[in-house]
Amino acid sequence: MTDRPQRTSLEALTSAKLLVIAPHMDDEVIGCGGLMLLHKDKRKIHCLYASNGARSPWPLLPWQGNRPKNLTELRKREAEQALTEIGLSRQNMIFLDLPDGGLRRVSAQLRETLANEIDRLEPEFILVPFRYDLHSDHVATQRAVRNLAGRGRIKGTVLEYFVYVRWALVPGGDIRQRIRQDRLTTIDISSVATRKHKALTMYRSQTETIFRWQDSPVLTAESVRQRCEQPERFLLSCATEPLAACFSADRHTILLAHYAQRLGKRRKDQLLALCGGKRRSADRETATPIDGE
Numbered sequence: 669m670t671d672r673p674q675r676t677s678l679e680a681l682t683s684a685k686l687l688v689i690a691p692h693m694d695d696e697v698i699g700c701g702g703l704m705l706l707h708k709d710k711r712k713i714h715c716l717y718a719s720n721g722a723r724s725p726w727p728l729l730p731w732q733g734n735r736p737k738n739l740t741e742l743r744k745r746e747a748e749q750a751l752t753e754i755g756l757s758r759q760n761m762i763f764l765d766l767p768d769g770g771l772r773r774v775s776a777q778l779r780e781t782l783a784n785e786i787d788r789l790e791p792e793f794i795l796v797p798f799r800y801d802l803h804s805d806h807v808a809t810q811r812a813v814r815n816l817a818g819r820g821r822i823k824g825t826v827l828e829y830f831v832y833v834r835w836a837l838v839p840g841g842d843i844r845q846r847i848r849q850d851r852l853t854t855i856d857i858s859s860v861a862t863r864k865h866k867a868l869t870m871y872r873s874q875t876e877t878i879f880r881w882q883d884s885p886v887l888t889a890e891s892v893r894q895r896c897e898q899p900e901r902f903l904l905s906c907a908t909e910p911l912a913a914c915f916s917a918d919r920h921t922i923l924l925a926h927y928a929q930r931l932g933k934r935r936k937d938q939l940l941a942l943c944g945g946k947r948r949s950a951d952r953e954t955a956t957p958i959d960g961e
């Protein structure tokens with residue numbers, strides 16, 4: 669980690685040892701699926717799943733439907749199918765089985781386990797969710813790696829990938845447009861878009877409705893399409909800088925929008941559901957405050 673981080677080249681990323689750290693099964697494909705497909709030697713890629721994935725999909729209100737059982741095994745199987753599509757073997761997948769929606773509560777355990785895995789695998793690049801992603805598990809995962817990097821426990825370069833790119837309260841909507849462009853590496857994934865789409869749809873529990881109480885899948889068809897057609901972007905992380913230093917301008921406004929969106933969206937949808945409104949299940953934009961429920 670240097671004081672003056674530079675962007676990373678496609679050439680470097682697609683030939684190096686990568687560790688993709690995903691809070692949930694599907695984050696790795698959403699954020700890094702194109703990069704993994706473009707990589708020249710899939711044996712050099714490892715995917716680590718921090719949570720057990722047991723809480724997605726999940727009803728917005730407790731009485732709307734039976735709380736799902738056995739989601740962990742289903743989502744692990746889907747992860748194996750998705751990564752097989754990408755070309756990774758089961759040996760390159762690591763499941764930590766920590767509580768879905770509760771990674772913040774086990775932050776010390778998460779941190780130590782990640783440190784051990786990073787020591788063992790010695791990745792040149794470590795990919796984690798964006799520091800202000802709209803899910804508490806994503807933030808907890810990024811903070812764990814940032815903490816390790818800040819204490820000199822990590823040798824590899826840390827890059828942040830994006831799962832929640834649409835922010836309702838930010839003008840223009842796409843949070844990636846508000847980040848300093850000199851810190852972003854953009855990868856054109858158009859040559860592998862179809863394969864990324866196929867890998868992502870292996871996550872049937874996320875891309876289809878699998879319970880009667882769901883009125884829409886966690887990831888809608890439009891959302892899947894966008895995530896497979898748009899370029900993938902990666903933010904070069906620097907543990908010695910303030911978190912908000914990644915934004916090009918309007919930092920206070922963006923932080924306020926982040927706070928308001930995380931606090932308000934799920935509550936609003938719950939209220940809608942309570943009043944007989946449309947939404948009945950948590951989707952990708954409302955999954956945030958599971959922690960502590």
Ligand SMILES: [Zn+2]
Binds near residue numbers: 691692803806831
């Ligand atoms: Zn996630």
